[in-house]
Amino acid sequence: RECQNGGTFDGIKCDCIGIFYGPNCEFADDRVEAGNTVNATVQVNMKITNKEFDSSMEDNSSLAFKQFEEEFKAQMKSIYSNVSNYKDVIIRSLSKGSIVVDYEIILEMEYNLEVDVNESYAEIFKIVQEELLSRATLNCSDENGSFCFQELDIKEVPVPTAKELCMELIEPGYKDFFTAKLTPNGLFCISHCEEESEKYYNCNSGDCKLEKTGPECL
Template identity: 30%
Template structure:
């Protein structure tokens, strides 16, 4: 550890907040990280308790591995042939009872200690017949689908060891036993569901269930792969929450997902580009329509202006529907420009209710046409026939 003393400086940020910084002249300091759910900071990382995982112990494990052991028992009855039964052996609190239990346990420990999984002896009682010791041999067995078979093998091994040992004891200094040994295998009992409930973190027990195999017992959830109830999250990750197993979709900053299993997704970028293209297409269509209307309106106006100019500048005889051309070489315009040919528009006839009849009497006579007249510049009057 560094022997230097940190020098602290305090910098005011506002009237209510201070930021404190520490510096040392030698070495560095390590700030402990924040670990959740009972995790502890060890060697620069969070060490999570059983059932939690993640860089900060923030997630519940979807599968909790366990290594449970079940206490198997073998019932054994041995007859002590060099000891007489006394009444105090009925009383488990008597000195004689306790002394016999101690002597028997110390002697038989040497026989049973080589048995696989041996954990101890429990004397249950003594009964008359010289002295019959009713006791249980306790063995610890890994919980698997073969646990009961393993207990049966232990029972066979135990009986063979006892039968071999009883003939080797010194009957003057030790307890001597009859070679007739009674060994009974007890059915192995283990509550797998209750065990998993005790191993799963508080608040998540209802979402886990035991799975017993030949290799051991695991506590699984519906997020565990390759199980009957496995949830397929497709493009996501299954996690166990306090509400149960849920799918958390990947890359939510890039995609929108439909449904709660992350099965189908839509690219946010693609939607944005599609909307932009659609808006651009609509804008182009509107502009094209407006441009078309503007050009059509301008063309009509230009055609009219062209016609009017041509009409004013023309020196030819011309005829339009609804007009009659007169030749009057003596006519002069008001602006004194010579007029060789001109157009006189007929007023629009009044349609009678019956069939329309042309009246040639409306035409000027030859004498009237030879007279010099002054008329203003003609204007166009459309007459319908």
């Protein structure tokens, strides 16, 4: 028995994955919940002046990188302790001079119809920027083991749109048949078989099912 869309036959039936269902996993769900939060990012580049760079730090699987990462994450968590949306930092790369850190701050943002996420991001970005700039010191003491940093480059990163978030969730081959719908409860990705869709495929008394070729009336 041939199962479609990544499904596997367990000896009795097709075991479907993701958004798919049906005897052969040939149909896609009409409504996919994307959630009521979104991860937004702030991009930062800074120089750590009181630490020495080791060439092995260029390899993110090395012990030197991992030790630095652990210390860096701990200090960033402390710096952003009053930023309620702060979630984590991801180091993109470490390079020489003393140590140049290229990293992203991950912010968990509320995402629904009643929130202007871009306005919220702008407000949080300002707080993050102020926190970093206030800590950037030229005459820094590393007595407590903390990092001394300067030469900050802080950049905004556009928050993903509702459409972009849905396109990340929906499997290839089906993206053209879904639209994003923002509700008071969060974001949903709805197929053209859903009556709420702006491209609703009306089957009248028939049953609309989404296949790889698009909506079909059965």
